[in-house]
Amino acid sequence: MAAKTNSKKDSASAEIIDLRLYVAGQTPRSLAAISNLKKICGEDLGSRYRLEVVDLAKNPALARDHQILAIPTLVRSLPVPIRKIIGDLSDTERVVVGLDIRDGKPDKRPAGGTKGKNGR
Amino acid sequence: MAKKAKPSARELTPLQKTPTGIPGLDEITSGGLPKGRTTIVCGGPGCGKTMLGIEFLVRGAVEFNEPGVLMAFEETPEDMARNVASLGFDIQDLADKKKLYLDYVYVDPSEIQETGDYDLEGLFIRLQNAVETIGAKRVMLDTVEALFSGFSNMGVLRAEFRRLFRWLKDRELTTIVTAERGDGTLTRQGLEEYVSDCVILLDHRIKDQISARRLRIVKYRGTKHGADEYPFLIDERGMSILPVTSLLLDHQVSSERIPTGVPDLDEMLEGKGYFRGSTILLSGTAGSGKTTLAASLADATCRRGERCLFIDFEESSKQVARNMKSVGIDLDQWARKGLFFHEAWRPTQFGTEMHLLRIHKLIDTLKPSCVIVDPVTNLVSASSDKEVHSMLLRLIDLLKNRGITGALVSLTSGGDNLEGTHVGISSLTDTWILLRDIELNGERNRCLYVLKSRGMAHSNQLREFTMTSKGIRLVPAYIGSGGVLTGSARLAQEAKEKSAERLREQETQRKRQEIDQKRLALQAQIAALQAEFASVEQEAEQVRNQEEQRLEELKLDRDGMARSRRAN
Numbered sequence: 001m002a003a004k005t006n007s008k009k010d011s012a013s014a015e016i017i018d019l020r021l022y023v024a025g026q027t028p029r030s031l032a033a034i035s036n037l038k039k040i041c042g043e044d045l046g047s048r049y050r051l052e053v054v055d056l057a058k059n060p061a062l063a064r065d066h067q068i069l070a071i072p073t074l075v076r077s078l079p080v081p082i083r084k085i086i087g088d089l090s091d092t093e094r095v096v097v098g099l100d101i102r103d104g105k106p107d108k109r110p111a112g113g114t115k116g117k118n119g120r
Numbered sequence: 121m122a123k124k125a126k127p128s129a130r131e132l133t134p135l136q137k138t139p140t141g142i143p144g145l146d147e148i149t150s151g152g153l154p155k156g157r158t159t160i161v162c163g164g165p166g167c168g169k170t171m172l173g174i175e176f177l178v179r180g181a182v183e184f185n186e187p188g189v190l191m192a193f194e195e196t197p198e199d200m201a202r203n204v205a206s207l208g209f210d211i212q213d214l215a216d217k218k219k220l221y222l223d224y225v226y227v228d229p230s231e232i233q234e235t236g237d238y239d240l241e242g243l244f245i246r247l248q249n250a251v252e253t254i255g256a257k258r259v260m261l262d263t264v265e266a267l268f269s270g271f272s273n274m275g276v277l278r279a280e281f282r283r284l285f286r287w288l289k290d291r292e293l294t295t296i297v298t299a300e301r302g303d304g305t306l307t308r309q310g311l312e313e314y315v316s317d318c319v320i321l322l323d324h325r326i327k328d329q330i331s332a333r334r335l336r337i338v339k340y341r342g343t344k345h346g347a348d349e350y351p352f353l354i355d356e357r358g359m360s361i362l363p364v365t366s367l368l369l370d371h372q373v374s375s376e377r378i379p380t381g382v383p384d385l386d387e388m389l390e391g392k393g394y395f396r397g398s399t400i401l402l403s404g405t406a407g408s409g410k411t412t413l414a415a416s417l418a419d420a421t422c423r424r425g426e427r428c429l430f431i432d433f434e435e436s437s438k439q440v441a442r443n444m445k446s447v448g449i450d451l452d453q454w455a456r457k458g459l460f461f462h463e464a465w466r467p468t469q470f471g472t473e474m475h476l477l478r479i480h481k482l483i484d485t486l487k488p489s490c491v492i493v494d495p496v497t498n499l500v501s502a503s504s505d506k507e508v509h510s511m512l513l514r515l516i517d518l519l520k521n522r523g524i525t526g527a528l529v530s531l532t533s534g535g536d537n538l539e540g541t542h543v544g545i546s547s548l549t550d551t552w553i554l555l556r557d558i559e560l561n562g563e564r565n566r567c568l569y570v571l572k573s574r575g576m577a578h579s580n581q582l583r584e585f586t587m588t589s590k591g592i593r594l595v596p597a598y599i600g601s602g603g604v605l606t607g608s609a610r611l612a613q614e615a616k617e618k619s620a621e622r623l624r625e626q627e628t629q630r631k632r633q634e635i636d637q638k639r640l641a642l643q644a645q646i647a648a649l650q651a652e653f654a655s656v657e658q659e660a661e662q663v664r665n666q667e668e669q670r671l672e673e674l675k676l677d678r679d680g681m682a683r684s685r686r687a688n
Contacts, residue, residue: 022242024241024242024245029238032237036236056241056242056245060245060246060248060249061249063242063245063246063249064223064246064249064250067225067226068242068245068246069225069227069240069242069267069270070232070238070240070241070242070271071238071240071241071242071245072238073238073242082231083233084233085232085233085235086232086233086234086235086238086271087234087235087237087238088235088236088237088238089236090235090237091235091236094233094234094235095233095235098233
């Protein structure tokens with residue numbers, strides 16, 4: 001698994017990142033999450049990400065199928081492993097660490113990673 | 121309870137209840153769990169919380185047509201289905217029939233990164249979707265506390281829990297929430313703070329290497345409920361709780377009489393036998409014939425075409441059958457006809473509750489009209505006197521409630537007070553037959569007497585109990601100048617009396633003959649005298665005749681003389 005992840009990181013610049021954001025209706029928290037995510041994605045990923053917003057209020061069955069509990073939840077389904085981030089994504093640093101997307105800035109990565117682990 | 125929907129406007133509606141269908145639980149909660157509210161089921165690991173919850177859902181779906189949602193936080197539905205399959209529940213099948221909705225909530229803290237504000241709306245959406253999909257009336261959250269390990273923001277969690285319980289209540293879903301027991305608290309996360317309508321505590325303890333499960337209703341707001349600790353069991357048919365005693369003493373009674381299987385004993389009981397549905401205690405010392413007496417009852421029961429269940433803690437079926445044949449009781453023929461059921465197991469095989477449950481289940485399946493337990497005293501080897509007493513109390517209660525005639529055999533060990541039972545159940549029984557040995561003149565003889573028999577004028581006699589090849593016979597013991605005698609002493613005394621009687625008879629005969637002879641002698645004497653009298657009479661007549669003749673002759677002479685003198 002680790003080896004696979006590494007190999008993917010090596011060629012990360014070419015990779016597409018699949019993100020799915022689960023919200024429940026147009027609540028302020030959902031809206032905040034969307035705008036926060038767009039901000040982060042814009043900064044760090046440019047055009048490499050693919051974002052899908054899933055409104056569980058419209059598609060309730062998906063909550064069970066995708067194992068969603070907290071709202072909002074951001075799921076990175078690609079590259080594997082799957083990562084889940086919950087909350088309104090206001091803690092940018094943690095989102096970046098959680099999604100493991102800071103490819104362009106290797107100098108900050110170890111620090112961020114350590115911080116992320118301690119945080120959990 | 122639930123049926124009293126709206127009695128009248130001015131009267132306060134009593135708390136409505138949802139029956140669980142779990143044997144015994146509805147009885148001690150007087151109707152079930154609070155309808156439309158949440159009940160916490162707490163206890164340590166492996167105490168049966170999940171079982172209770174699943175049974176609540178399954179029985180709800182199957183027996184009460186109330187679909188249920190099972191939201192599992194710890195086990196996947198596949199695991200759970202496998203676990204409960206051994207208890208006879210097919211939850212996957214129910215799920216396919218849309219009577220049950222299974223949702224496994226996977227919580228893994230290592231996968232989740234918290235980045236700011238969130239709530240658990242996803243959980244609510246899932247629950248709502250589940251409830252709406254099948255029109256659920258019942259919900260079970262197994263073990264919802266797992267969420268506490270999945271999320272780190274306690275403030276959010278507590279708020280969401282409060283919201284969850286309110287949400288369930290608003291939708292009038294009867295819910296069971298299972299929770300792990302905490303250290304010194306009912307639940308580890310203090311769930312009882314949010315839900316305070318009904319709390320059920322389960323306990324699983326081991327005593328003397330025998331496990332015992334117990335259930336207690338810690339709290340049930342707004343209703344009466346049994347406050348004791350109730351033993352319960354989980355077996356291949358699910359959970360069953362045994363109320364220590366039913367809250368009421370109101371079982372139906374029958375005045376029908378059934379023969380005891382021993383005609384002489386029937387005679388001692390007004391000539392009719394036991395009351396149907398009564399409980400009979402057969403107590404006595406070793407070898408006094410208790411089992412034979414019990415087997416006679418079994419025989420009589422089967423002879424009427426009724427079923428009899430014989431629970432044996434001492435002998436195997438074959439052994440009993442063989443032994444009873446020697447006194448002319450053929451139990452095998454009844455067994456073949458499906459009327460006699462002999463169930464034997466060791467008293468140490470399990471705890472008292474399990475024994476009771478096993479008997480309970482046998483009664484449920486076999487539906488006997490008579491149950492014999494031989495001997496109840498052996499149960500003490502598996503647990504304490506107190507537990508056995510409480511178990512027998514419940515057993516008697518069960519038998520009485522079903523109108524089953526019960527015979528409990530109790531062994532009185534040497535040195536014990538004869539008129540007492542080891543487990544103190546004599547006061548619970550209706551008829552008490554005491555068997556004892558009388559040791560006299562180098563013999564031990566069996567004696568039987570009816571110590572008590574409620575509701576009938578029973579014999580006060582002590583009868584000698586003999587076993588013949590044609591069954592039990594009760595011989596009135598010799599009671600006379602020689603005291604109470606049994607066995608050969610009785611026979612000797614009877615022989616002695618017989619010969620004395622014979623002597624007396626001969627004497628009378630002799631006297632009678634003597635008198636007759638005297639009478640004959642006198643009659644002869646009378647005849648002789650009469651003969652003598654007659655001869656005397658004859659003589660007197662003769663004298664008179666001679667005198668008359670002389671006078672005649674004298675007159676003739678005188679006349680002759682006068683003629684010759686020519687007198688005149």
